[in-house]
Amino acid sequence: MPPVIELENLRVKLGRREILKGISCRLGVAGQGRAIGLLGPNGAGKSTLIQTLLGFHQPLSGTAKIMGFDCHKQVREVRSRIGYMPESDSFISNMTAVRFLRQMGELSGLPKEIALEKAHETLFHVGLGEARYRDLGTYSLGMKQMAKLAQAIVHGPPLVILDEPTNGLDPAARQRMLRLVKEMKEDHGMNVVLCSHLLRDVEEVCDEVVILKDGVVVHEADLEAERKSNRFFVELEVSGDDSGLLEGLHKVGADGVSEGQGRWRIVLPPGVEIAVVWKVTAGEGLRVRKLTHRRDTLEEIFLRAVGHLAKTPGAAAPQEVAANGGL
Numbered sequence: 001m002p003p004v005i006e007l008e009n010l011r012v013k014l015g016r017r018e019i020l021k022g023i024s025c026r027l028g029v030a031g032q033g034r035a036i037g038l039l040g041p042n043g044a045g046k047s048t049l050i051q052t053l054l055g056f057h058q059p060l061s062g063t064a065k066i067m068g069f070d071c072h073k074q075v076r077e078v079r080s081r082i083g084y085m086p087e088s089d090s091f092i093s094n095m096t097a098v099r100f101l102r103q104m105g106e107l108s109g110l111p112k113e114i115a116l117e118k119a120h121e122t123l124f125h126v127g128l129g130e131a132r133y134r135d136l137g138t139y140s141l142g143m144k145q146m147a148k149l150a151q152a153i154v155h156g157p158p159l160v161i162l163d164e165p166t167n168g169l170d171p172a173a174r175q176r177m178l179r180l181v182k183e184m185k186e187d188h189g190m191n192v193v194l195c196s197h198l199l200r201d202v203e204e205v206c207d208e209v210v211i212l213k214d215g216v217v218v219h220e221a222d223l224e225a226e227r228k229s230n231r232f233f234v235e236l237e238v239s240g241d242d243s244g245l246l247e248g249l250h251k252v253g254a255d256g257v258s259e260g261q262g263r264w265r266i267v268l269p270p271g272v273e274i275a276v277v278w279k280v281t282a283g284e285g286l287r288v289r290k291l292t293h294r295r296d297t298l299e300e301i302f303l304r305a306v307g308h309l310a311k312t313p314g315a316a317a318p319q320e321v322a323a324n325g326g327l
């Protein structure tokens with residue numbers, strides 16, 4: 001199956017600065033509803049990449065393709081297959097939602113009557129049915145986000161790019177937005193690119209992630225596969241002579257790093273249960289003072305990729321970072 005997005009040594013220059021510095025990756029699978037998280041610290045080049053996919057920037061070299069179509073040379077083919085929800089508002093404020101959506105549908109190639117029908121249908125779908133005849137300028141922030149989502153999907157594109165879709169939403173509205181995104185991929189087979197600073201959102205809906213930093217891809221991860229693998233990270237504190245602990249761990253297929261003073265960081269591979277840690281420590285005659293375990297989170301994957309966390313468990317982190325679920 002061909003990828004939905006295919007980047008081949010993509011370089012993009014804005015003004016005199018090279019922003020994307022040779023990006024190559026294959027994301028999504030045509031015909032399968034998958035969500036791709038696009039992550040990166042501020043200034044990494046995410047918006048530039050999105051704008052290049054939408055055909056606004058001519059690559060300095062290399063190519064960007066969507067479903068096999070070149071984003072620069074075949075803009076019309078590409079745009080008819082993409083729905084785009086921008087981060088900033090892009091409404092005509094004294095226009096009703098239904099009229100706005102009909103126009104966006106028409107601009108995306110739908111015939112007039114079909115565009116009107118789809119406008120009504122989509123506004124009901126995102127929960128704005130009752131407010132569809134109101135001017136967009138009177139909408140609350142949450143309603144505006146939903147209207148932006150609606151205009152991105154009104155023409156039923158196979159690929160939807162969402163830039164910070166949960167920005168400014170309260171918890172209930174955020175859940176509704178994420179549920180709609182999941183439905184888009186699971187029930188309608190759409191591919192979704194989700195660009196967000198909220199790793200929790202990406203973790204909740206995405207199947208794969210690509211992390212950019214300074215215009216290059218620093219990490220790609222298949223979250224689906226990571227979720228299936230049962231890798232556990234264990235933080236252990238023991239008292240007693242722990243000089244034989246590492247060997248004991250290796251014997252059961254686990255690995256660990258001593259942080260000194262009885263503190264250990266241990267990685268358990270798939271299929272190895274936490275109980276083995278108790279067994280090994282008992283075998284070594286050690287007293288367990290503390291044992292906590294958790295899975296590798298997307299936050300850790302992200303921080304490692306952008307260089308804020310040590311690459312191996314137990315090694316000192318080069319920089320302190322706030323671990324609050326956002327970037």
Ligand SMILES: Nc1ncnc2c1ncn2[C@@H]1O[C@H](COP(=O)(O)OP(=O)(O)OP(=O)(O)O)[C@@H](O)[C@H]1O
Nearest residue numbers: 014015017019040041042043044045046047048049
């Ligand atoms: N028109 C432009 N001319 C020159 N440099 C630009 C232009 N637009 C953006 N840049 C620079 O390109 C770099 C990448 O910007 P971009 O907006 O793509 O990053 P981003 O990952 O989307 O960041 P953020 O998360 O803050 O939105 C930044 O350093 C920015 O200052």
